[in-house]
Amino acid sequence: MNAKRLVLSVIVGLLLGGPMAQARIKLVALPERAATIIRLDNPNATLIEEERVLTLQQGLNKVDFSWKGVQIDEDSIRLEVLDHPDTVNLLSVSYPPGESALVWEISSGGNYAETVRISYLLGNIDRLITYKAVADKAETHVDLRSYVILRNFSGEDFDHARILLDYGEAFEQGIDHEETKQVLFLKAPTVPIRKVWTFDAAKLPWDAERLDNQNVGIPVSYRIVNDAASGLGQFAMWGGKARLFQDDGRSSTIFLGEDNAPLVPVGEKMELYIGDSRDIVVTQRKMRDVQINLRKNDSDRVVLYDTDEIITAKIENFKDSPATLTMIQHIEGQWDMEKCNLPYTKKNASTLEFEIELPARTDAGPAVQELTMHYHRRNVRN
Amino acid sequence: MKRLIASLLIFAIAGVANAKVDLTTLPTRDTVQLTIYNSADMTLARESRALTLKEGANALQFSWENTLIDPTSLEMLPKNHAGRIDIAELVFPPRVRNLGLWNIHSEVSGKVPVEITYLTSGLTWRAFYMGTLSADEKTMRLEGYVRVTNNSGEDYENAQVRVIVGKVHLLDEIAELARREYPYGRPGVVRPPTPSMPAPSAVMLRQRAAGREMMAAADMAAPKEIIKEGLSEYFLYTIEGTETIPNGWSKRLQSFDVDGVPVVNLYKYEAERYGDRVMRFLSFANDTEHKLGETPIPDGMLKVYRGVDDAKHLSYEGQSSFKYIPVGEKVELNLGTVADVVVEPKLMEVRSDNHRFDRNRNVAGWDDIHTWRIEVRNTRDVPIKVEIMRNFDAPHWDITHSGSIDGYEKVDLDTVKFTVELPGRSQKTFEYTTTLYRGVRTEDYNRRTR
Numbered sequence: 055m056n057a058k059r060l061v062l063s064v065i066v067g068l069l070l071g072g073p074m075a076q077a078r079i080k081l082v083a084l085p086e087r088a089a090t091i092i093r094l095d096n097p098n099a100t101l102i103e104e105e106r107v108l109t110l111q112q113g114l115n116k117v118d119f120s121w122k123g124v125q126i127d128e129d130s131i132r133l134e135v136l137d138h139p140d141t142v143n144l145l146s147v148s149y150p151p152g153e154s155a156l157v158w159e160i161s162s163g164g165n166y167a168e169t170v171r172i173s174y175l176l177g178n179i180d181r182l183i184t185y186k187a188v189a190d191k192a193e194t195h196v197d198l199r200s201y202v203i204l205r206n207f208s209g210e211d212f213d214h215a216r217i218l219l220d221y222g223e224a225f226e227q228g229i230d231h232e233e234t235k236q237v238l239f240l241k242a243p244t245v246p247i248r249k250v251w252t253f254d255a256a257k258l259p260w261d262a263e264r265l266d267n268q269n270v271g272i273p274v275s276y277r278i279v280n281d282a283a284s285g286l287g288q289f290a291m292w293g294g295k296a297r298l299f300q301d302d303g304r305s306s307t308i309f310l311g312e313d314n315a316p317l318v319p320v321g322e323k324m325e326l327y328i329g330d331s332r333d334i335v336v337t338q339r340k341m342r343d344v345q346i347n348l349r350k351n352d353s354d355r356v357v358l359y360d361t362d363e364i365i366t367a368k369i370e371n372f373k374d375s376p377a378t379l380t381m382i383q384h385i386e387g388q389w390d391m392e393k394c395n396l397p398y399t400k401k402n403a404s405t406l407e408f409e410i411e412l413p414a415r416t417d418a419g420p421a422v423q424e425l426t427m428h429y430h431r432r433n434v435r436n
Numbered sequence: 437m438k439r440l441i442a443s444l445l446i447f448a449i450a451g452v453a454n455a456k457v458d459l460t461t462l463p464t465r466d467t468v469q470l471t472i473y474n475s476a477d478m479t480l481a482r483e484s485r486a487l488t489l490k491e492g493a494n495a496l497q498f499s500w501e502n503t504l505i506d507p508t509s510l511e512m513l514p515k516n517h518a519g520r521i522d523i524a525e526l527v528f529p530p531r532v533r534n535l536g537l538w539n540i541h542s543e544v545s546g547k548v549p550v551e552i553t554y555l556t557s558g559l560t561w562r563a564f565y566m567g568t569l570s571a572d573e574k575t576m577r578l579e580g581y582v583r584v585t586n587n588s589g590e591d592y593e594n595a596q597v598r599v600i601v602g603k604v605h606l607l608d609e610i611a612e613l614a615r616r617e618y619p620y621g622r623p624g625v626v627r628p629p630t631p632s633m634p635a636p637s638a639v640m641l642r643q644r645a646a647g648r649e650m651m652a653a654a655d656m657a658a659p660k661e662i663i664k665e666g667l668s669e670y671f672l673y674t675i676e677g678t679e680t681i682p683n684g685w686s687k688r689l690q691s692f693d694v695d696g697v698p699v700v701n702l703y704k705y706e707a708e709r710y711g712d713r714v715m716r717f718l719s720f721a722n723d724t725e726h727k728l729g730e731t732p733i734p735d736g737m738l739k740v741y742r743g744v745d746d747a748k749h750l751s752y753e754g755q756s757s758f759k760y761i762p763v764g765e766k767v768e769l770n771l772g773t774v775a776d777v778v779v780e781p782k783l784m785e786v787r788s789d790n791h792r793f794d795r796n797r798n799v800a801g802w803d804d805i806h807t808w809r810i811e812v813r814n815t816r817d818v819p820i821k822v823e824i825m826r827n828f829d830a831p832h833w834d835i836t837h838s839g840s841i842d843g844y845e846k847v848d849l850d851t852v853k854f855t856v857e858l859p860g861r862s863q864k865t866f867e868y869t870t871t872l873y874r875g876v877r878t879e880d881y882n883r884r885t886r
Contacts, residue, residue, distance in 0.1 A: 125624075180623040184508070193668060207622040232530030234620055238523075266770065269735070269759040271603055274669050295607060297509070300668050308471055308598075308667055309480045309555065311605040329605040331669040333732070333762045339848040343831055344882045354794050354876075362882070372732075372762030374666065417724065420764045 060087075060121045060210060062106055062172070085109070088169070090212060092229075094181040094202075095220030097292075099127075103173040110142065110162040120155035124209040125177030133158055134171040142168055179208040181219070183294030184236075185315055187326070189276070191303045193249050196276065200240035200291070204229050221289030242285040248277040250325065253336045253369075254382040260338040271330020272379070278326070280318045291318045298328050334379060334412070335420075338367040346430070361431040362392075370420040371412035381408040385429060393428040440465070440505075440590055442485055442552065443497045463487050466549075469596040471672075472561045472584060474734065475603045478610045479559040479588070481505075484515070484551050489542040498552065499535040503589035506610045507619035509555035510536050517544045528619045536619075557611035558588030559681075561599045563691065563736035567718070569699070569753065571743055573818050576720070577695040580733070582662075582673070585686035594678040601734040601760065602670035662691050664731040671732050694727050701818070702768065705779035706825035713773040714822070716754070721766040733761040738769055778813040779824060784867070792876050801875030811865045814858040824854045832873035832881040839866030 141163030311328035754771035843855030
């Protein structure tokens with residue numbers, strides 16, 4: 055498709071003051087589009103910059119910029135004079151009624167073949183980012199690739215353009231209207247990963263036995279750090295759909311799952327959720343919940359009390375490999391721990407995080423860890 | 437009928453994208469591998485073809501009319517000459533559907549094997565099982581089956597078939613991605629609903645006939661072995677050899693057959709969950725003690741039969757779907773309610789005691805003391821085990837029990853479990869008394885139990 059929808063025409067000073075806005079019958083020179091840049095660094099809008107050579111005559115020139123079938127933000131259109139910025143001046147911008155067009159009035163100090171840069175925001179052209187990661191069989195690292203997907207539904211064909219993201223190398227690419235192109239732009243062959251299993255007591259059922267024979271899946275993620283040690287860290291990684299595979303050791307792969315990668319600034323970590331593990335089973339039960347240290351009002355009614363609570367959790371690893379389970383527990387309000395048999399980190403006032411190392415199962419059965427939390431909630435009001 | 441067509445284009449890329457009148461050579465598909473998931477409608481297909489490349493620019497066009505391939509998953513990898521063949525881009529040209537174009541820059545000339553991978557929907561598999569109890573119900577023959585169904589639109593001949601057990605996380609359904617007008621959608625526009633796959637037409641009949649021939653040719657004399665291995669959070673079952681599964685057909689394959697698996701018939705009573713009927717559970721563990729334990733057992737439906745005589749006649753006992761069973765874990769199959777085992781709880785005595793009064797002489801606390809008699813009857817000829825769960829409406833309670841029980845356990849703060857084992861045609865009775873602390877009596881309870 056080569057029909058140009060964006061038309062730039064130069065109407066020389068002869069027509070100055072004429073009834074152009076009404077009549078709009080023009081005999082004009084059509085300057086060819088030269089260097090074009092498609093700048094995709096903003097996820098919300100795409101900026102096009104194109105250079106064209108205008109043949110200006112000394113005096114006043116009118117330059118007509120019109121478009122059909124494309125969505126240009128009129129207010130975004132800018133004109134930059136490149137060759138004679140001191141003697142070529144943009145005087146005014148006019149919008150003819152009922153047309154997708156504008157007319158620049160340009161005064162020129164001489165007869166120039168003047169290079170100008172026109173920029174505007176063009177709708178319906180954008181880019182997506184996708185990731186493909188292939189983990190090794192041992193799940194220690196991934197071969198990470200990222201693709202940019204160019205989608206051009208703007209109505210305009212770009213035979214040749216320089217495409218700029220906000221990072222990485224710019225590249226030359228043509229893209230036609232209604233065309234989609236997938237281009238590889240990031241290769242990081244050995245990005246270390248950490249596999250993370252997470253049981254959050256606020257999100258997952260406590261006791262699978264009460265669920266009529268259903269598995270309770272423990273969410274599994276790969277953790278990737280956007281830093282130099284990972285072969286990354288040069289720029290923030292944009293968000294996009296990530297598909298994860300694993301080498302099966304037989305010259306093939308299996309598909310592990312997919313997740314939306316968030317934008318990850320340099321130094322930050324990305325967690326890609328790939329699915330649920332059904333080989334780690336957590337059975338959590340509340341074994342005690344009673345009120346203690348009662349304080350009463352004059353009517354002998356309890357108005358303030360503490361609690362005495364015990365939670366137990368049995369964690370079983372049925373896998374034939376070790377795993378580290380991150381277990382998140384929540385205790386609301388003011389509390390203190392009377393006794394806890396496993397170490398934890400207090401993430402905030404009400405969140406406790408346990409890192410529980412689980413060995414592999416043996417012939418005797420699954421590897422089992424037991425957690426017991428004996429705690430008091432303090433000054434609970436009735 | 438091949439719908440997936442890979443063609444090597446001789447001419448320049450731009451011409452191809454615009455005109456769509458092509459002169460092509462058609463590289464044949466050498467091998468194909470299908471990795472089929474059951475937790476999602478998704479299959480990873482991997483096929484190898486040999487291309488004859490020339491030095492410089494080459495274009496490879498891949499089209500998939502009337503199939504359910506997700507174009508965003510398409511990938512091509514040269515299997516030789518790493519670093520000398522650059523796959524510059526994948527283009528989805530305008531105004532043509534179900535077609536992708538790889539632009540390749542090659543420094544080699546000649547035959548190059550390539551691998552094309554993609555995700556497709558329409559291929560599914562499920563596991564199902566048959567259990568046959570011995571006459572004394574102490575052991576069971578357990579047969580596992582896998583049924584693979586192909587509704588992908590494509591005939592897969594001589595495909596290596598692998599099935600995956602595990603729950604995969606997807607953001608979009610592959611079938612939905614396959615039906616999009618544009619592979620990645622289009623910017624700024626909400627996607628309109630797209631038509632589904634064309635309905636099967638009269639050619640179906642011809643396809644069926646052709647399918648029969650293909651299946652017959654691929655049949656093997658002996659049952660196939662299934663190789664099992666764990667990968668990440670998944671289990672991979674690779675079916676020996678290759679399978680031909682024409683579009684529209686499905687195929688049943690046996691995954692295992694183990695005789696003499698020890699089982700426990702467990703009967704459960706819990707009024708709050710099951711009402712006043714007893715539920716029958718069949719339990720066993722996926723471990724070596726039970727002649728299993730090599731691999732996890734995929735979730736599926738088990739139909740349970742019982743051998744009733746030496747002539748191998750069967751009686752149907754019931755069915756249950758069950759969850760994925762990791763190696764080493766026990767499973768309980770709920771076979772439904774039974775009438776031949778009866779649990780009858782009777783409230784025998786109700787009284788209250790230890791009343792406390794506030795300063796206005798109102799009742800501020802008391803104990804509810806309830807005595808229950810539980811009668812358990814086994815009208816079957818075989819010995820059984822019954823679990824009786826009792827729930828309380830408060831966490832403050834004491835319990836005493838007496839009579840014929842074989843086990844007692846506090847499950848959590850408001851649940852207890854009694855276990856009773858009965859020989860064939862027998863009954864047992866036990867009693868328990870609960871003291872439930874109400875009102876300010878809970879303070880006494882708390883003081884006492886701290």
